Amino acid sequence: MEQIVVSGGRHLHGKVPISGSKNGTLPLLAAALLVEGETVIENVPDIHDVRTMLEMLEALGVRTEFTAPGVLRIDATDLRSTEAPYHLVRKMRGSFYVAGPLLARTGHAKVPLPGGCVIGARPVDFHIQGFKALGAEVTEKGGIMKARAPRLRGARIYLDPRLRSVGATINIMLAATLADGTTTIESASREPEVVACAEFLRECGANLSGVGSSTLVIRGVERLHGCRFRSIPDRMEAGTFMYATAVAGGEVVLENVRPDHLTSVIETLQAAGVTIGYGDDWIRVQAEGRPEAVDIMTAPYPGFPTDLQPNHGVAASIARGTSIIEETIFDARFNYTDELARMGANIKVVGRAAIVKGVPRLSGAPVEATDIRAGAALVLAGLAAEGRTEINGAEFIDRGYERFVEKLRSLGGEILRCETRGAPCLV
Numbered sequence: 001m002e003q004i005v006v007s008g009g010r011h012l013h014g015k016v017p018i019s020g021s022k023n024g025t026l027p028l029l030a031a032a033l034l035v036e037g038e039t040v041i042e043n044v045p046d047i048h049d050v051r052t053m054l055e056m057l058e059a060l061g062v063r064t065e066f067t068a069p070g071v072l073r074i075d076a077t078d079l080r081s082t083e084a085p086y087h088l089v090r091k092m093r094g095s096f097y098v099a100g101p102l103l104a105r106t107g108h109a110k111v112p113l114p115g116g117c118v119i120g121a122r123p124v125d126f127h128i129q130g131f132k133a134l135g136a137e138v139t140e141k142g143g144i145m146k147a148r149a150p151r152l153r154g155a156r157i158y159l160d161p162r163l164r165s166v167g168a169t170i171n172i173m174l175a176a177t178l179a180d181g182t183t184t185i186e187s188a189s190r191e192p193e194v195v196a197c198a199e200f201l202r203e204c205g206a207n208l209s210g211v212g213s214s215t216l217v218i219r220g221v222e223r224l225h226g227c228r229f230r231s232i233p234d235r236m237e238a239g240t241f242m243y244a245t246a247v248a249g250g251e252v253v254l255e256n257v258r259p260d261h262l263t264s265v266i267e268t269l270q271a272a273g274v275t276i277g278y279g280d281d282w283i284r285v286q287a288e289g290r291p292e293a294v295d296i297m298t299a300p301y302p303g304f305p306t307d308l309q310p311n312h313g314v315a316a317s318i319a320r321g322t323s324i325i326e327e328t329i330f331d332a333r334f335n336y337t338d339e340l341a342r343m344g345a346n347i348k349v350v351g352r353a354a355i356v357k358g359v360p361r362l363s364g365a366p367v368e369a370t371d372i373r374a375g376a377a378l379v380l381a382g383l384a385a386e387g388r389t390e391i392n393g394a395e396f397i398d399r400g401y402e403r404f405v406e407k408l409r410s411l412g413g414e415i416l417r418c419e420t421r422g423a424p425c426l427v
């Protein structure tokens, strides 16, 4: 168990570079399986989830190599296996993305079902429904999905509009790229990560239209060729640094960002009294004193992202007034509120809503990170709190944030990483 220790009360000042997107890069790594040849992906973040996906690709016989920091060369010409190892799928649900490309390229995929997750039920039934619609025979036995289709056939696929699954949209899009004929995905997700994946596929020779809309049309092609593509900036990391500044106070400029991917977050923070300026690829955040209470409801893009909901929970816990936070995507995404309550927050969770009465300040305490986003939110709570906060489970944060502690330190945060509970801290 690794620990992050924060001494709260310091304002943040300076510039912080935003890394490539975790959720944007993972689909590209899976998509590279479709390509007979070499793909080069730039702006790849050095985070644990990317390393897990690379292990997965290597296990399937794909050659991967970093030729410079953040520049990854992938060669899937000699794909050897169509079986995804369980120990990698259980580490990270995103690795289920290999299913669509394996099926499309080889006609076979044997991928363990990823199972539940601490933020709530996360089935893959929509992914499987899509593979079946494309003509695959799919069985699920012993926790393993086996899919077979000598050749996938284009189809009209209707996803549940109430849930709008990012993962299913991407997996089905990947599979349909090499299918015979045209596939239409209705109620497709419009997240920037879906759009980036579609643009990558286009660069490699796929034929897609309706990209960025809720009706995605994919005309199957014979094969994809190698291409070069730059992964989009991580809007969740950017949002996390924006909220960090909002709760700790100070003035921070985020570099290498896409403000147009963060409209709902910018508007929410402005409503909370935070001053925000931005240009094409930067965002400046200035905050002083307690934020104002703002109600939010998570929603598919362009709505407020569920991954940043815990950060808003931290801001709400020290806001002037009462905020209502509604979570509509994942049913157990309020796990972090028990930990915040240990730091003095006044939060009551009723079903899918949290009622947060702002208190003047939080106080440091030992707390437990239970997932990537909850972990980051607890670090933010530590920055805003009085005294020392110990966040156990730092390895969750490493899954999705590149050099999180170092970046916050460079902004003046008093934050350290400890190797194990009770052991001396590493700087």
Ligand code: UD1
Pocket (backbone or CB within 6 Å): 023, 024, 026, 093, 094, 121, 122, 123, 124, 125, 126, 127, 128, 163, 164, 165, 166, 167, 168, 193, 306, 307, 329, 330, 331
């Ligand atoms: C992705 C992101 C995650 C983000 C989420 C929602 C990655 C690696 N992860 O997760 O950070 O929080 O989008 O924006 O990109 N569902 C089903 N059946 C399915 C698939 C999904 O019922 O087959 C449900 C889920 O339980 C959830 C909702 O649909 O309630 C949305 O999930 P989905 O968009 O698929 O999330 P992920 O792609 O897993």
